[in-house]
Amino acid sequence: MTIWLNGRLMPAAEARIDPADRGFTLGDGLFETIRIKDGVPRHLPLHLDRLGAGVGLLRLPLPYGAAELAAAMAALVEATGIADGVLRLTLSRGTGARGVLPPADAEPTLLMTAAPVAHMTTPxxxxxxxxxxxxxxxxxxxxxxxxxxxxxxxxxxxxxxxxxxxxxxxxxxxxxxxxxxxxxxxxxxxxxxxxxxxxxxxxxxxxxxxxxxxxxxxxxxxxxxxxxxxxxxxxxxxxxxxxxxxxxxxxxxxxxxxxxxxxxxxxx
Known part of the structure; x- marks a missing residue:
């Protein structure tokens, strides 16, 4: 399984999330679930707008712009070969010392994964x-x-x-x-x-x-x-x-x- 983590594609088995990552220890982060259809993430501008609103509210750093995120998603979809499925974007604040207050110099963790999934219509x-x-x-x-x-x-x-x-x-x-x-x-x-x-x-x-x-x-x-x-x-x-x-x-x-x-x- 190929994933995208902090700027590069890699096998999932080689990926590492720091044990001190606040997304893991405190749930300090956001995610988006995006439908992939015909190899294209659907309604991407709307998803990125919602992500941006959440980033603003939580004051989370996001070091990638919309064009960079779209390019990263396209690269992940191509690498996985998933034409019909789901892409999950997970953003955490990154590592920090113990305590609730976020670090002033946070370096975020950004992970993207893709998987096949059927369009759900069942009762x-x-x-x-x-x-x-x-x-x-x-x-x-x-x-x-x-x-x-x-x-x-x-x-x-x-x-x-x-x-x-x-x-x-x-x-x-x-x-x-x-x-x-x-x-x-x-x-x-x-x-x-x-x-x-x-x-x-x-x-x-x-x-x-x-x-x-x-x-x-x-x-x-x-x-x-x-x-x-x-x-x-x-x-x-x-x-x-x-x-x-x-x-x-x-x-x-x-x-x-x-x-x-x-x-x-x-x-x-």
């Missing part, structure tokens, strides 16, 4: 997580940070309860997102998604559906799942129908026309 069963909630008051709710423990806890709970996925409520009891995807509910002809203020991550595909398919942001609660005609889960790797929540059917309990319309958009 999903879900539960509403009881073990944790999304903190809509934290600025971290808007970042793809290296700390995904809330999602891990929720996904473990879903598996224990016999479901594929977990839906996360926020502190006010409103729907925020699933452990790995944006929620869209079709209700009375309107396509709705929780607003960022309710703890939703600013997903790339979420933004495209809002822009191109007439979707709207609106506060949503668990009761809205009951009256929804369709519920969709979207992220950079797929669009999937949510067919049951807590064992009860959603809508007709199957994929519907809204999902079909979105899947027909080749540029989504």
């Amino acid at each position: 999903v069963t879900a539960v509403i997580a009881r073990c944790t909630r999304r903190n809509e008051h934290s600025p971290l709710s808007r970042l793809k940070s290296l700390n995904y423990l809330d999602s891990i806890l929720a996904r473990q709970e879903a598996a224990e309860r016999g479901a594929d996925e977990a839906l996360l409520l926020n502190a006010a009891g409103r729907l925020a997102e699933s452990s790995v995807a944006t929620l869209f509910l079709s209700i009375g002809g309107r396509l709705l998604t929780p607003p960022l203020a309710d703890g939703a991550l600013p997903g790339i595909r979420r933004a495209l559906v809002l822009e191109r398919h007439g979707a709207e942001e609106a506060p949503l609660g668990p009761d809205d799942l009951v009256r929804a005609d369709e519920v969709l889960l979207t992220n950079s790797l797929g669009l999937r129908p949510l067919v049951t929540v807590d064992g009860r059917p959603v809508g007709a309990g199957a994929a519907g026309p809204v999902l079909a319309r979105l899947l027909a958009d080749a540029d989504l």
Whole structure:
């Protein structure tokens, strides 16, 4: 397996991350998951814009510009030969002494990997997580940070309860997102998604559906799942129908026309 680490391609077996790297010890960093289609990273400017917003908020150094990152991704895709898959970019602050305060002279670690993956369209069963909630008051709710423990806890709970996925409520009891995807509910002809203020991550595909398919942001609660005609889960790797929540059917309990319309958009 070939990877890209700190400016060069190398076999994964030769790669080394310093044991004092803050991404490992403190989760001090960000990541992006980018779909590769026909050998090209999709929606790359949007991913880099989101990465830039996170870098600014966390005050993380990023020593590469957009053109350099795009060239590095192209080199990695060519080296791996993956025409249809996923590219993961992981940025950490790099090494530092013990303690929470970041070093003033941080030298970041930047890792990129690529792997084959199928476009996900299969139906999903879900539960509403009881073990944790999304903190809509934290600025971290808007970042793809290296700390995904809330999602891990929720996904473990879903598996224990016999479901594929977990839906996360926020502190006010409103729907925020699933452990790995944006929620869209079709209700009375309107396509709705929780607003960022309710703890939703600013997903790339979420933004495209809002822009191109007439979707709207609106506060949503668990009761809205009951009256929804369709519920969709979207992220950079797929669009999937949510067919049951807590064992009860959603809508007709199957994929519907809204999902079909979105899947027909080749540029989504």
